[in-house]
Amino acid sequence: MGNNAILQQTNEDQLEKEKLMTEYREELAKIQEDIATLRLVLNDKIKRENELKTLLGISFVDEIKNDLNEGLSSIKSSAAYQKTSAGLKTATQKITPAFQTLGGTMKSSLGSLRNASLFKSFETGIGSTFNGNKMKNSQSEFIADGNSQNEGIPTSKTTNGIAKEAIMEDN
Numbered sequence: 001m002g003n004n005a006i007l008q009q010t011n012e013d014q015l016e017k018e019k020l021m022t023e024y025r026e027e028l029a030k031i032q033e034d035i036a037t038l039r040l041v042l043n044d045k046i047k048r049e050n051e052l053k054t055l056l057g058i059s060f061v062d063e064i065k066n067d068l069n070e071g072l073s074s075i076k077s078s079a080a081y082q083k084t085s086a087g088l089k090t091a092t093q094k095i096t097p098a099f100q101t102l103g104g105t106m107k108s109s110l111g112s113l114r115n116a117s118l119f120k121s122f123e124t125g126i127g128s129t130f131n132g133n134k135m136k137n138s139q140s141e142f143i144a145d146g147n148s149q150n151e152g153i154p155t156s157k158t159t160n161g162i163a164k165e166a167i168m169e170d171n
Contacts, residue, residue, distance in 0.1 A: 053063075075081050114120075
C-alpha cells in the first residue's frame with residue numbers, strides 16, 4: 001500500500017505541475033498580446049508626435065540641443081557635481097598662491113642668473129659667433145623680373161658664400 005500512495009502522490013504532483021504550466025502559458029500569451037497592442041499604440045503616438053513636430057517646425061537638431069541642455073542642467077544640479085565643483089574651487093584657491101610664489105621666485109632667479117658675468121660672457125660669445133660667421137657667408141638676392149619661371153613673383157636665392165656670377169650662370 002505504500003507504493004500506491006507514493007504513485008498517487010506523484011500523479012497528483014504531475015497533474016498540478018501540468019495545470020500550473022498551462023496557466024503560465026496562458027498568462028504569457030495574454031502578456032504577449034498586450035505587448036503587441038501597446039506597440040501598435042506607441043507607433044501611432046510616435047507618428048503623430050513627428051507630424052506635430054513638423055507642423056511646429058521643430059527639427060532634429062533642435063531636439064538634440066534641448067536634450068543636451070536638459071542633460072547638462074541635470075548633471076549640474078546633481079550632488080556629485082556640486083561636491084566636485086566645490087572641491088575644485090577650494091583646490092584652485094589653495095594652489096594659485098603657490099604657483100604665483102613659484103613663478104616670482106623663478107623669475108628673480110633667472111634674472112639674477114642673466115646678470116651673472118659668466119652668462120653675459122657666454123651670451124656675448126654666442127651672439128658674435130652667430131652674427132659674424134653666418135651673416136658673412138650668406139647673401140640673398142631677390143629676383144622680380146617678368147622673365148623668370150615664377151612669372152614676376154619675387155624669389156630669393158641664398159648663396160652661402162657662392163659668388164653672384166656663379167648663380168647668374170646657373171640661370
